[in-house]
Amino acid sequence: MIWQFDIIILIFLVVAAIVSLRLKDLLGASMVFGIYSFLICLLWAEMGAVDVAFTEAAVGAGVSTVIMIATIFSTTRRSKD
């Protein structure tokens, strides 16, 4: 565990979470949510949980971003809040 990486990634994590909830464009929000997933994948690799890290990279950042974008393109892209 490298505490410098830890603190930097955790701060970026909070920023990415807030930005993905503040964006009014749903496609942009789901892209920032993909960035959030990759950041938390980096955090787990750094904390020694490599199995959780590659599962998160494949399933969390890959599959859930793809199904979220598929939903947005088959419904609507605008959001009021």
Add this chain to the structure above:
Amino acid sequence: MDPIIANFIEENIVPKFNYWIYVILMMIGLYAMITKNNLIKKLIGMAIFQTAIILFYVSIGVKEDGGIPIISHHGPDHHQETEAHSEAGSENLKHNIIDKDKYANPLPHVLMLTAIVVGVSTLGLALAISQRIHKSFGTLEEDEILNKLRPGGHD
């Protein structure tokens, strides 16, 4: 700075920073699930909530200078017995004492592996349901859906 505040930061915030961020992320996700009006935004909040809980569990298993929980066959514990490699693997493991402080605790990792998969299936089901909602109501905003569901509402 006030010495009481400086002491508090030094004793409680710096060594337990993972847990503070876990609480903050959990509150962000809960806030989004309660107050956001769009269904996709609510689902993003739910996913953030799930990853915050996983962050808490993985942070429990971290040790001060612990590496990844994989036992290396050419690690520092094995250099004294190069001729013992002809023995069976179980015999080899029996003679080596594994220093558990060098490895992160793998039990929370295995539990959270299941939680990630369950979380993504929950997200997929919820997105499928919101596609059906958009098909029958024409919108993803919660207040417009409730307005159409009301007896006096149009539609």
